[in-house]
Amino acid sequence: MELINTIYEMKQWSKERQNNSIAFVPTMGFLHIGHVTLLEHAKKIADKSVLSIYVNPSQFRPGEDLDKYPRDMEGDLKKAKNAGTDCVFIPDSNEIYPENYQTWIEVMELQKGLCGDSRPGHFKGVATIVCKLFNIVRPDFAIFGEKDFQQLAIIRQMVADLNMDIKIIGHPTIREENGLAFSSRNAYLTEKQRFDIAPNIYKTLLQALNIIKNGEKQAVNVENFIIKGLSVFKEFKIDYIFIGNKFTLKKTDIIDNNTIIAIAVWLGNTRLIDNAQLCSE
Numbered sequence: 001m002e003l004i005n006t007i008y009e010m011k012q013w014s015k016e017r018q019n020n021s022i023a024f025v026p027t028m029g030f031l032h033i034g035h036v037t038l039l040e041h042a043k044k045i046a047d048k049s050v051l052s053i054y055v056n057p058s059q060f061r062p063g064e065d066l067d068k069y070p071r072d073m074e075g076d077l078k079k080a081k082n083a084g085t086d087c088v089f090i091p092d093s094n095e096i097y098p099e100n101y102q103t104w105i106e107v108m109e110l111q112k113g114l115c116g117d118s119r120p121g122h123f124k125g126v127a128t129i130v131c132k133l134f135n136i137v138r139p140d141f142a143i144f145g146e147k148d149f150q151q152l153a154i155i156r157q158m159v160a161d162l163n164m165d166i167k168i169i170g171h172p173t174i175r176e177e178n179g180l181a182f183s184s185r186n187a188y189l190t191e192k193q194r195f196d197i198a199p200n201i202y203k204t205l206l207q208a209l210n211i212i213k214n215g216e217k218q219a220v221n222v223e224n225f226i227i228k229g230l231s232v233f234k235e236f237k238i239d240y241i242f243i244g245n246k247f248t249l250k251k252t253d254i255i256d257n258n259t260i261i262a263i264a265v266w267l268g269n270t271r272l273i274d275n276a277q278l279c280s281e
């Protein structure tokens with residue numbers, strides 16, 4: 001497994017492998033089983049797999065967790081190696097955002113609503129770094145988790161709008177046995193929060209899917225069902241519940257097969273997101 005720190009070397013690495021297909025998994029590190037599964041998938045679909053580890057400052061707002069975002073480079077490299085990763089790109093912020101940096105990507109409609117409302121500017125940072133990484137790594141495939149559902153939709157749109165020759169692959173969310181989606185931010189949770197409380201987010205989403213399958217079609221009723229279900233746990237503070245179209249990210253009143261339920265909740269100082277779809281793609 002090769003470790004690369006500079007943009008020049010990363011570009012060279014990919015150029016030298018022009019005759020190979022490359023699958024790319026961008027991450028912010030502190031790898032967990034979800035990330036590892038994406039890396040294993042990358043290995044399966046392409047000749048070469050590339051992981052990037054970069055905690056991108058431009059997607060954090062002042063006061064968010066940029067400084068305390070969990071990091072474990074040694075552990076990450078072990079996990080990447082075990083997953084058969086060919087190359088790990090660990091860029092430096094001075095090179096990614098040099099002085100006088102001034103170009104930004106915004107996916108104007110899809111960045112609105114959901115996490116875009118709670119974290120203004122977040123998706124501008126995400127789209128920009130992903131675009132830059134795509135230009136540096138030049139992958140044929142890029143794999144993103146469905147847990148970050150709005151992010152996936154934004155990247156798909158960006159790739160289509162900017163005519164990038166990259167196939168974007170959405171991977172289903174990998175979960176703990178109790179249903180909690182793996183997330184680097186789970187490291188912030190206490191044992192009680194992680195094992196007793198947080199799993200109720202997905203449990204409640206599944207119950208919501210169940211009432212839909214049993215005939216409930218009114219989004220407002222499903223939303224109220226979720227609010228009621230979560231209100232049992234006083235520790236939760238709901239940031240948003242979104243019930244809407246999974247392609248347009250517009251809210252719907254009447255639920256159909258293209259509906260997704262996406263949710264963000266605060267558990268103490270930790271913000272957790274998750275989602276559940278009526279029909280998986």
Ligand code: AMP
Pocket residue numbers: 026027028029034035038143144145146147148171172173174175181182183184
């Ligand atoms: P992050 O390091 O949190 O920026 O995530 C890097 C990539 O891993 C993103 O495409 C995420 O959607 C994906 N990812 C994070 N958690 C999971 C999970 N539990 N299951 C599947 N993919 C995930």
